[in-house]
Amino acid sequence: MSPGTVSYTRAGMLRARLITAAAGGGLLVAAVAIWQLGQWGSALGYLGVGVGCVLAAGCLLLLGVYLPASGLAFEHGVQRRFQAVCREKGLAKKDERGRWVYPVAGRLSGNRRSFRLVIRPRHGQSLADWERAAPAFALAYGVSVVQVRHESGGRLTMTVGYQQVDAHEFEHRELPPEAAGGWREYLRSVEVAKIEGGRSFCLPLINSHLLIAGVTGAGKGSVVWSILLRLLPAHRAGVVRFWGFDPKRMELALGREFFGDRYAADADAMVALLERAHAEMLARADSLAGKSRKFDPSPEHPLEVIVVDELGYLVALLPDRKLRDRCETMLSALLVLGRAVGFTVIGALQDPRKETLSFRDLFPTRVAMRLPKGMVDLVLGNGMYEAGAQCDLIPATEADGAGVAFVVDEASMVPVLVRMSWCSDDAIQQAAARLAAPQARRLGAVA
Numbered sequence: 001m002s003p004g005t006v007s008y009t010r011a012g013m014l015r016a017r018l019i020t021a022a023a024g025g026g027l028l029v030a031a032v033a034i035w036q037l038g039q040w041g042s043a044l045g046y047l048g049v050g051v052g053c054v055l056a057a058g059c060l061l062l063l064g065v066y067l068p069a070s071g072l073a074f075e076h077g078v079q080r081r082f083q084a085v086c087r088e089k090g091l092a093k094k095d096e097r098g099r100w101v102y103p104v105a106g107r108l109s110g111n112r113r114s115f116r117l118v119i120r121p122r123h124g125q126s127l128a129d130w131e132r133a134a135p136a137f138a139l140a141y142g143v144s145v146v147q148v149r150h151e152s153g154g155r156l157t158m159t160v161g162y163q164q165v166d167a168h169e170f171e172h173r174e175l176p177p178e179a180a181g182g183w184r185e186y187l188r189s190v191e192v193a194k195i196e197g198g199r200s201f202c203l204p205l206i207n208s209h210l211l212i213a214g215v216t217g218a219g220k221g222s223v224v225w226s227i228l229l230r231l232l233p234a235h236r237a238g239v240v241r242f243w244g245f246d247p248k249r250m251e252l253a254l255g256r257e258f259f260g261d262r263y264a265a266d267a268d269a270m271v272a273l274l275e276r277a278h279a280e281m282l283a284r285a286d287s288l289a290g291k292s293r294k295f296d297p298s299p300e301h302p303l304e305v306i307v308v309d310e311l312g313y314l315v316a317l318l319p320d321r322k323l324r325d326r327c328e329t330m331l332s333a334l335l336v337l338g339r340a341v342g343f344t345v346i347g348a349l350q351d352p353r354k355e356t357l358s359f360r361d362l363f364p365t366r367v368a369m370r371l372p373k374g375m376v377d378l379v380l381g382n383g384m385y386e387a388g389a390q391c392d393l394i395p396a397t398e399a400d401g402a403g404v405a406f407v408v409d410e411a412s413m414v415p416v417l418v419r420m421s422w423c424s425d426d427a428i429q430q431a432a433a434r435l436a437a438p439q440a441r442r443l444g445a446v447a
Contacts, residue, residue: 007111011377016069023062029055075108075116078117081140086221089133091125106155114143114161121156147388149414165196165404165419170229170427183239183297192226193405193418201418203365204409205231206303207295207339211311211360212348212405213379214369218394219250219403220348223367224307225423227346228258229303229431236435238299239443243277243306247272251309254425256321257432270314271323274330277306281334295342301400304343311347312356328358335362352378364410370394370401379413380408389415 030052037048082105083333086092092102104120120129130148138146143161150377151157186208195201203210205227212223233239233256244259246252256263263271284301297303308314308331315331318324334345345363352360352375360379368379371391389408395401402421 006068006108008069008074008115009109010107012069013071013108016066016071019062019066020070023059023066024153025062027056027059030059035056068324071108072212074112077112078108078115078141082117082137085133085136086360091122091129093122093135104190111158114159114164117158117160118150118151119156119158120154124288127156130444144393145388145390164400165194165417166198167197167399167403167419168194168421170226170421170423172229172232183234183237183303184295187231187234187240187297189304190221190227190230192230193407193420195405195416195418201407201416203303203407205344206297206342208409209335209345209363210347210365210366210367211337211352211363211379212346212367212369213350213352213375214348214371214391214405215350216369216397217396218369218371218401219405219420220309220369222403222420222423223369223405224251224346225255225311225428226346226421227305228255228307229421229423229427230436232431234297235304239297239302241304243273243300243304245273245306245314247310247313252307253429255432257436267318267323271326271330273333274327274425278330278333280304280345281338281341284343285337288341290389295340296341301342301414306338306343308345308347310349312349312351314354315358332359332362335359351375355380364408366409367405367407368415369403369405376406377423380406381413384408384415387415388417 011078034049034052034056037045037052039045042050061297083092083100083102086102087100092100101122103122103125105117107116107118109116119130121399123162127148127150134146134148137158137160138144141160147159148271149157149159153206159161184206188204189202190205191200191202193201193203210227212220214220228242231240231242235242241262242258243262244252244256244264246263246265247267251267252259252263253265262273262277264270281304288295295301311331314327315324317325330346337343338345347363350358352371354360366379366381366387368376368391369383371379373385373390373392376385376389376391379385384406385391389406391406394404403422405418405420406415407418409413
């Protein structure tokens with residue numbers, strides 16, 4: 001592993017420094033003992049010298065292992081560049097004795113390519129002062145991006161470089177007990193990904209729509225299947241239903257049983273299914289009119305999750321213009337009216353430009369995977385690339401970049417780097433087989 005990829009944590013560095021200090025003290029004691037015992041000139045003294053040499057060798061081994069892990073050189077390099085930029089950008093000042101007074105650079109974690117630094121700025125400084133200096137810090141640290149965000153307690157967090165999130169497989173979890181009595185709350189925050197440090201990241205799947213954009217191979221399928229697999233308990237309980245639009249016939253067809261009779265792959269069938277969804281949405285609106293202003297999912301009125309793979313094909317590339325116009329009309333209506341009555345649209349596409357998707361602004365929650373620089377703000381909103389959503393820097397390799405995305409929703413408007421779960425073909429097919437089994441049993445009983 002190259003020095004630039006060795007990662008340091010606060011706890012790990014503290015532990016390594018304690019062991020390094022203990023090993024250094026032990027080495028000093030052993031050296032003194034060896035010198036003293038060597039003066040005796042007796043067998044007992046030589047035995048003690050041998051024991052001292054063994055102890056000294058052990059201490060040297062500990063120093064060799066834990067001194068690099070202590071992060072002292074890493075911390076020194078970060079601090080040296082931090083202070084240099086602070087001086088040049090007016091973030092540090094001289095006191096009455098002519099000595100430089102710097103903002104306090106505290107907790108540090110990461111590696112030379114990407115790290116986080118907690119800063120306590122001097123009184124009178126603002127977040128804007130540090131944001132203006134961000135390009136200078138990026139150049140000093142040799143990275144493409146530096147973000148500065150305000151934390152609680154008057155502290156700032158400086159995020160330097162592209163933050164890697166480790167890959168992970170999808171893990172089935174038991175449904176929390178409170179979900180049975182409060183499906184709305186459960187569906188407002190559905191775990192679909194991980195963020196740095198392995199913490200869970202959740203998305204709202206009720207009262208929202210989700211747009212997923214990324215080049216071929218970026219991992220859009222990981223987003224879709226992470227959501228569908230996570231919603232399986234709610235689907236079995238009858239409070240979520242899935243609709244699948246699969247023009248490629250390669251993505252959603254793998255879990256065909258998820259959708260039942262709400263699946264279509266050819267142009268005519270997809271248009272008919274969209275019109276069916278639109279009609280059911282209007283019928284539900286009529287049935288709920290005057291009863292409630294807030295949709296509450298139930299077996300009678302489940303959350304309808306409409307998954308459209310290759311959304312751009314339906315609204316911009318269908319050869320039949322009439323079919324294309326009908327698709328665009330139905331999808332626009334579902335996006336405008338569907339949130340209120342429990343219809344959620346999840347659309348995935350490669351090209352987010354207006355000429356491909358004219359109604360992209362109707363998606364409150366957006367996921368940008370690997371994309372060219374010029375398309376990032378088209379998906380996430382103006383200024384999101386400068387705010388840190390540098391999707392063009394997501395690695396193209398499957399090991400490092402598949403399933404990695406920046407997410408922005410209407411609540412925060414701050415891009416968050418996440419990595420979606422890897423959903424294997426076997427996991428999808430096994431889940432689909434379990435869904436098909438009860439249906440097969442019911443048909444056998446009827447026969």
